[in-house]
Amino acid sequence: MTVHQAVAIPDSEYVRLETILTNSIVPPAPLKQRFRALFTLKSVKSNRAVDIIARGFADPSVLLRHELAYVLGQMKNPHAIPILNNVLATLSEDPMVRHEAAEALGAIGQESSLEILEKYRTLEQESSRVVRETVELAIERIQYELTKAKTPPGNTDCDNNGGYTSIDPAPALEFAAKTESDVAHIKAMSTKEVGAVLMDVSLPLFQRYKAMFALRNRGDKEAVLELAKGFADDSALFRHEIAYVFGQMQHEASVPSLITTLENETEDTMVRHEAAEALGSIATPECFAVLEKYKGEGVPQVVKESCLIGLDMAEFEVSGEFQYAEKIETVV
Ligand SMILES: [Fe+2]
Ligand SMILES: [Fe+2]
Incomplete structure (x- = not known):
């Protein structure tokens, strides 16, 4: 399993990126600049970067919120798990965002996430087919990673994907x-x-x-x-x-x-x-x-x-x- 490796950036950079991402500057930053700030935080990978991204879930843009969840999965930092659990568990959240949260839990790949994923696979109130299918895939992915980890190293790396x-x-x-x-x-x-x-x-x-x-x-x-x-x-x-x-x-x-x-x-x-x-x-x-x-x-x-x-x-x-x-x- 790929271990996330944080990049050190100065405090002032964290503050600047958070200001852009959470739109607390006047006049507000255009969405494209906020996306670029998000992708910078993604490459930083630290817990602090995860916490800043988590603050973005208060934003009104579904597109931005779904991208936050996607990025948290790609960072592969388990520090994001409780944040993603919360997004998945919020039934009033847009299915596109919840889908991305479930997929991100699969990408982080911890065995401990199986429980919540299993819950939403079978939950009766779960009305979104997109979420149900994503959850099913995330469970399969984690199980795949777990069995792979028990077998001798081979050519089975889920993260080594053709370049x-x-x-x-x-x-x-x-x-x-x-x-x-x-x-x-x-x-x-x-x-x-x-x-x-x-x-x-x-x-x-x-x-x-x-x-x-x-x-x-x-x-x-x-x-x-x-x-x-x-x-x-x-x-x-x-x-x-x-x-x-x-x-x-x-x-x-x-x-x-x-x-x-x-x-x-x-x-x-x-x-x-x-x-x-x-x-x-x-x-x-x-x-x-x-x-x-x-x-x-x-x-x-x-x-x-x-x-x-x-x-x-x-x-x-x-x-x-x-x-x-x-x-x-x-x-x-
Ligand atoms: Fe997307
Ligand atoms: Fe997606």
Whole structure:
């Protein structure tokens, strides 16, 4: 398991980042600057950074709150667990935010989180399918990590995911293989065959996610086209993850399906949000154009804000800057 390693930054930097993130400056910082402050805190990884991020949950923006939960999971600092438990347990919170809290608990990967996750897997008052499916995945992920920890070191690392730096909700097929012959078998599978696993609704979601990340790691146009079929799935959670993976792959072949998704007014806003941000990270001229089109009035708040963030991500992509974050001083 990857251990979080904090970066030392001066006190004044913590104060500055907190001021930006929690919007306590006049005039308020634009959302894009607050996102960049959040990503800086993510790279700092300390308990103090976690505590500052936790204060952001009072913000009215669903988009920001869901991103706070996502970042807390990616930091992999167990100090965030009680904060995430609280978000998951708040039934009045937006499902997109609660989903991200459950996924973050899975990413941190502590056995002690199984109890609360199990509770929301079976809770009768749990009306959100997105939350229930996320909880199921988070349980599977933790159990996977636990069994892996008991076996001798192999090629099973959930955090070692084909060069991508994210902590994913499931390991790619090839990393989850238990024996050398399984590894050889998966490598020999055609992209179409991996795509068939992705779309096999008789399989548990965790298994289909493994195929999703295997396709991401293959990374070519054929893999993109197999993944795009996932937008026809009836799970909004599954569709939003396809869009997320497209954002990571930054492959132009995914742009048409992402634009269709963003423009589809009957699509779940969580999926449209993820499509907008993926378009932002691909950053071709047509990505800029569609994000411009949906950043204004008459668009659901979370989609509109995602377009604004997507535009900022796209500007970052074309700027050649080193890191999507606020610049900070570190203590040496
Ligand atoms: Fe998500
Ligand atoms: Fe998201």
